[in-house]
Amino acid sequence: MQLRDIDSIDTVACVGAGTIGGGWAAYFLARGLRVRVWDPSPVAGEKLGRLIDSAWPALTRLGLAANADKDAWSVHTDLADALDGAGFVQESAPEVLEMKQELLAGIARAAADDVVIASSTSGYSMTDMAVLAAEEGIADRLVVGHPFNPPYLIPLVEVVGGERTAPDAVDWAAEWYDAIGKSVIRMEREVPGFIANRLQEALWREALHMVNEGEATVDQIDRAITDGPGLRWPLQGPMLTFALAGGEGGMAHMLDHFGPSLLSPWTRLTAPELTPELRDAVIAGCDDEADGRSFDDLVAARDAAIIDIRRVVGELRSSMPGAAEGAGAQTSPQPNGQRSDGGAA
Amino acid sequence: MQLRDIDSIDTVACVGAGTIGGGWAAYFLARGLRVRVWDPSPVAGEKLGRLIDSAWPALTRLGLAANADKDAWSVHTDLADALDGAGFVQESAPEVLEMKQELLAGIARAAADDVVIASSTSGYSMTDMAVLAAEEGIADRLVVGHPFNPPYLIPLVEVVGGERTAPDAVDWAAEWYDAIGKSVIRMEREVPGFIANRLQEALWREALHMVNEGEATVDQIDRAITDGPGLRWPLQGPMLTFALAGGEGGMAHMLDHFGPSLLSPWTRLTAPELTPELRDAVIAGCDDEADGRSFDDLVAARDAAIIDIRRVVGELRSSMPGAAEGAGAQTSPQPNGQRSDGGAA
Numbered sequence: 001m002q003l004r005d006i007d008s009i010d011t012v013a014c015v016g017a018g019t020i021g022g023g024w025a026a027y028f029l030a031r032g033l034r035v036r037v038w039d040p041s042p043v044a045g046e047k048l049g050r051l052i053d054s055a056w057p058a059l060t061r062l063g064l065a066a067n068a069d070k071d072a073w074s075v076h077t078d079l080a081d082a083l084d085g086a087g088f089v090q091e092s093a094p095e096v097l098e099m100k101q102e103l104l105a106g107i108a109r110a111a112a113d114d115v116v117i118a119s120s121t122s123g124y125s126m127t128d129m130a131v132l133a134a135e136e137g138i139a140d141r142l143v144v145g146h147p148f149n150p151p152y153l154i155p156l157v158e159v160v161g162g163e164r165t166a167p168d169a170v171d172w173a174a175e176w177y178d179a180i181g182k183s184v185i186r187m188e189r190e191v192p193g194f195i196a197n198r199l200q201e202a203l204w205r206e207a208l209h210m211v212n213e214g215e216a217t218v219d220q221i222d223r224a225i226t227d228g229p230g231l232r233w234p235l236q237g238p239m240l241t242f243a244l245a246g247g248e249g250g251m252a253h254m255l256d257h258f259g260p261s262l263l264s265p266w267t268r269l270t271a272p273e274l275t276p277e278l279r280d281a282v283i284a285g286c287d288d289e290a291d292g293r294s295f296d297d298l299v300a301a302r303d304a305a306i307i308d309i310r311r312v313v314g315e316l317r318s319s320m321p322g323a324a325e326g327a328g329a330q331t332s333p334q335p336n337g338q339r340s341d342g343g344a345a
Numbered sequence: 346m347q348l349r350d351i352d353s354i355d356t357v358a359c360v361g362a363g364t365i366g367g368g369w370a371a372y373f374l375a376r377g378l379r380v381r382v383w384d385p386s387p388v389a390g391e392k393l394g395r396l397i398d399s400a401w402p403a404l405t406r407l408g409l410a411a412n413a414d415k416d417a418w419s420v421h422t423d424l425a426d427a428l429d430g431a432g433f434v435q436e437s438a439p440e441v442l443e444m445k446q447e448l449l450a451g452i453a454r455a456a457a458d459d460v461v462i463a464s465s466t467s468g469y470s471m472t473d474m475a476v477l478a479a480e481e482g483i484a485d486r487l488v489v490g491h492p493f494n495p496p497y498l499i500p501l502v503e504v505v506g507g508e509r510t511a512p513d514a515v516d517w518a519a520e521w522y523d524a525i526g527k528s529v530i531r532m533e534r535e536v537p538g539f540i541a542n543r544l545q546e547a548l549w550r551e552a553l554h555m556v557n558e559g560e561a562t563v564d565q566i567d568r569a570i571t572d573g574p575g576l577r578w579p580l581q582g583p584m585l586t587f588a589l590a591g592g593e594g595g596m597a598h599m600l601d602h603f604g605p606s607l608l609s610p611w612t613r614l615t616a617p618e619l620t621p622e623l624r625d626a627v628i629a630g631c632d633d634e635a636d637g638r639s640f641d642d643l644v645a646a647r648d649a650a651i652i653d654i655r656r657v658v659g660e661l662r663s664s665m666p667g668a669a670e671g672a673g674a675q676t677s678p679q680p681n682g683q684r685s686d687g688g689a690a
Contacts, residue, residue, distance in 0.1 A: 019592060058648050062655070123606060148573045149590050153651045156573035183572035191560045193611030196569035198555065199548050202612040204583055206547035211626055212617040215536045218630020222582025224541035227528035228493045228501035230582065233575035234654050235661060237567025238549055245494050247364060261468060266538030267547040269614035272557040281556055285563020293665065301665050303403050305658060306498045310407065312653040313579050320638065320646050 001140065001168045004114045006179050009087030010034060015107060017041075017048045017075070020120050021092030023151035025073060026055040028090075030152065031180045032065030035073040038082035045075040055152045062153070080110045088176060090145065092120040100124060104142055105132035111141075116172050118145030118159075122197060125190040126162030139164035143173045146194055147182075155183035158194045199238075206267045226313075235305035236298070243286040244302060248295050251286040255279050346485065346513045349459045351524050354432030355379060360452060362386075362393045362420070365465050366437030368496035370418060371400040373435075375497065376525045377410030380418040383427035390420040400497045407498070425455045433521060435490065437465040445469060449487055450477035456486075461517050463490030463504075467542060470535040471507030484509035488518045491539055500528035503539040544583075551612050571658075580650035581643070588631040589647060593640050596631040600624050 010033060014025045017039040025035045025048060037048060056070050076082040083089060089111055093103050100121060107117050119129060121144060130139040143161050148154035157177045161170040174186040185195060193201055210216040232241050246254035255274060262271035272278060290298060355378060359370045362384040370380045370393060382393060401415050421427040428434060434456055438448050445466060452462050464474060464487070471489050478484040488506050493499035502522045506515040519531040530540060538546055555561040577586050591599035600619060607616035617623060635643060
């Protein structure tokens with residue numbers, strides 16, 4: 001399979017220009033690419049212009065490619081026009097399976113043979129989305145490239161192929177997203193919801209159960225994350241966080257000591273049995289992530305991150321409209337306390 | 346019930362000085378309080394000194410009370426000595442139910458009548474921990490005050506009483522933690538795992554399932570959070586994040602549009618039925634949180650937070666030991682991309 005040389009690509013196509021497709025377009029422009037958009041809506045161009053305008057200051061702060069041009073885009077109502085000259089296609093149509101199936105087959109028919117076509121779907125498998133293309137034998141370049149909202153600010157992209165996707169196309173997509181500055185997770189097999197959405201969804205479902213049972217309010221749930229574990233997660237994910245909670249003993253200590261709590265009714269989700277294999281896989285994964293950094297180094301990095309994140313978030317909250325009496329103010333960290341110093345010796 | 350005047354408190358007791366108890370001690374010192382520690386270990390004082398030394402720079406950056414004195418602590422092996430003069434007690438013994446039961450009864454016997462006693466337990470209910478104290482009729486001042494690691498940096502404290510706890514004592518504890526700068530969630534009823542741990546635990550259990558099934562590696566799970574949703578959560582929790590994903594239509598749009606996805610096998614946790622009551626409760630909760638701020642205001646705040654958090658985390662990662670070739674470097678945001686500009690027009 002001959003696929004386009006990544007370095008040669010100067011133009012990409014975005015199929016669908018809603019919140020996600022438009023966000024992708026803004027990101028591609030910031031990376032110095034020209035963007036050709038297909039969108040049937042008569043107001044697509046106007047909406048996209050507004051989205052790019054509002055995203056551009058953020059993209060500028062994160063750093064633009066030297067040749068980035070915020071106006072290097074065009075909107076087309078004819079699909080073949082939009083794909084003309086594009087070295088990569090990002091499909092971001094609404095989450096309607098039949099629509100995705102038809103669009104992806106249409107794109108696969110019209111795009112040049114060496115072009116990889118990625119879908120932004122947040123939940124469908126490529127195997128399901130590619131059924132029409134597969135009938136025509138043109139599903140081999142179709143991959144999932146699942147971004148997170150907003151795609152121009154969140155680095156994560158989950159890449160996975162379907163049953164008919166060529167492994168080369170999946171590799172190419174992973175390389176492509178990496179080359180344009182994304183953080184890529186290349187999945188080896190299709191799993192409903194991919195990885196990040198499964199994790200988010202587990203948390204979200206437990207939250208819905210709590211609201212449903214009157215155990216917590218919406219505000220309490222959000223604050224439980226923003227003012228708690230959420231402060232640790234931008235630097236160290238849930239696994240490494242848990243490992244650090246085990247002190248010098250790390251993940252091994254945590255699993256051996258708190259493993260039994262997996263049997264506790266701490267969520268409505270039943271945990272898997274903590275077999276020796278699972279235990280060892282989790283410990284080895286954490287060791288890999290730590291990559292030789294000491295416990296003290298990891299803790300120092302975590303603490304530095306929390307302090308800076310609290311400062312950033314605290315400043316933002318106090319500058320937000322309504323901060324004086326809104327939820328934002330109530331939930332801000334109060335590093336200086338509200339306690340009268342007169343009361344303390 | 347006559348409880349201590351919060352403004353009059355200049356001394357507190359920490360029962361147990363491990364990672365959590367020691368972290369509390371450091372926090373109390375930073376707030377200008379004197380700390381009396383009970384810990385039976387002969388090396389407790391030495392370990393606590395090291396913990397306070399290593400936490401103090403962080404606490405200084407977050408802002409010390411005017412009268413904060415990093416040396417204003419003492420360690421005692423006699424419980425009554427440690428409680429002498431303390432206006433509040435924070436118990437942070439190991440998570441062993443029998444030990445907690447005996448310690449809490451002992452503290453309730455020895456502490457002054459107007460002193461509230463909080464436990465740092467991460468999972469036991471106060472009803473279960475207070476059984477011995479309840480037999481003696483002295484369980485009314487025992488509350489849970491559950492912190493997050495490290496307690497001197499993470500603002501969240503979950504406050505809840507047991508069956509025998511006086512509601513006044515729970516109110517007092519919520520006021521106390523708020524007064525010393527914590528972000529307090531006051532729960533109305535005991536739920537196993539409280540709120541934040543249930544949310545974390547649901548995510549953690551789904552992650553274990555994925556590792557167990559070979560669907561994701563430990564590194565992929567952590568990166569799925571650090572480079573994805575984790576970047577949004579320090580400012581806006583999962584509920585508000587989900588509402589923003591609905592655009593101007595907000596949470597109502599999301600629930601009506603994506604409600605059916607709750608039936609998808611996106612996690613092993615079955616979701617509750619999305620009844621009209623649950624739907625309306627979630628929407629109303631999000632409206633409360635938004636507190637009149639417009640969709641555009643909320644999005645602008647989210648984006649600003651993500652940019653700043655990515656900068657902070659990116660700087661930390663590139664300065665960490667082993668960053669040149671470690672996992673840290675691979676997962677850092679690459680705001681300038683790695684793409685050769687020569688390839689773009």
